[in-house]
Amino acid sequence: MATITFDIAAAINQPPNQSGFATIDIDYNELYVFTLADFTTDTVPAYQDPEGDALEEVKISTLPAVGALTLSAVAVIAGDDITSADIVAGNLKYQADVGTTTAYVDSVMTFRVSDVGSSTFTTNPEQVFINVDAQANQPPSSVGDGVMNLDYGETGIFTRAMFTTLATPPYADPEGDAALSLKVTALPTLGEIQLDGVAVIVNQIVPFESIDLGLLTYVPDLADTDGDLQGFTFQIADEGSLDFVG
Numbered sequence: 001m002a003t004i005t006f007d008i009a010a011a012i013n014q015p016p017n018q019s020g021f022a023t024i025d026i027d028y029n030e031l032y033v034f035t036l037a038d039f040t041t042d043t044v045p046a047y048q049d050p051e052g053d054a055l056e057e058v059k060i061s062t063l064p065a066v067g068a069l070t071l072s073a074v075a076v077i078a079g080d081d082i083t084s085a086d087i088v089a090g091n092l093k094y095q096a097d098v099g100t101t102t103a104y105v106d107s108v109m110t111f112r113v114s115d116v117g118s119s120t121f122t123t124n125p126e127q128v129f130i131n132v133d134a135q136a137n138q139p140p141s142s143v144g145d146g147v148m149n150l151d152y153g154e155t156g157i158f159t160r161a162m163f164t165t166l167a168t169p170p171y172a173d174p175e176g177d178a179a180l181s182l183k184v185t186a187l188p189t190l191g192e193i194q195l196d197g198v199a200v201i202v203n204q205i206v207p208f209e210s211i212d213l214g215l216l217t218y219v220p221d222l223a224d225t226d227g228d229l230q231g232f233t234f235q236i237a238d239e240g241s242l243d244f245v246g
Helices: 084-088 208-212
Strands: 022-026 031-033 055-062 068-071 081-083 092-095 104-115 126-132 179-186 192-195 205-207 216-219 233-238
Touching (some): 081 084, 179 208, 205 208
Parallel strands (some): 022 126
Antiparallel strands (some): 031 092, 055 104, 104 126, 179 205, 179 233
16 A cells, blocks of 8 residues: 655744833943843833744844943944843943933834744844933032131131132032032131021031121130131032032
């Protein structure tokens, strides 16, 4: 009896049939480490493959317009293939641009994915939207020492300039914010610092508005006839960050 044998070819393994976009929100100057989830479970829609094959590689189609994409500290170029093993190892990273201090959004990177079974990349590139926060307002970068020359028994009236433009080095702030408040961190050994006639205490905060009004004064100790050098220590906060430095 004769036999006809059917030689049926196996089904061709198909590439991923679904891949979506991703959104990443990071801080100013942050170094972001990509994970496999950024290209699979966290995309919209999520990665899918007809045979259930895992992601094999990510092909970078276009680079972000701002910031730097690296693989093992080497700049990625358009067309590079990144293995899932490299991504799992934390080798694919995005460095936010330190020179862009304002917030920027949608620094877009496009990519395609392949699966372990077919090693074939999807046809249509998907996108990673990278949103980076603005640099936080910085505290003063320079708070210097000042001098007040007084005659015996003379009450000294502090001015803004003594703590800012006349200080050594002068007051400076990265954003150009004006001095907002002064914190007294240590008091003179002799004499008294007063605010509107009331003795100032350690860690008291004095608004520069009060200094502008001439309300912050130094009242000497009249029993001190030797002309001893006196002083006090302070910190300054700016209008933007509200952080004290000194």
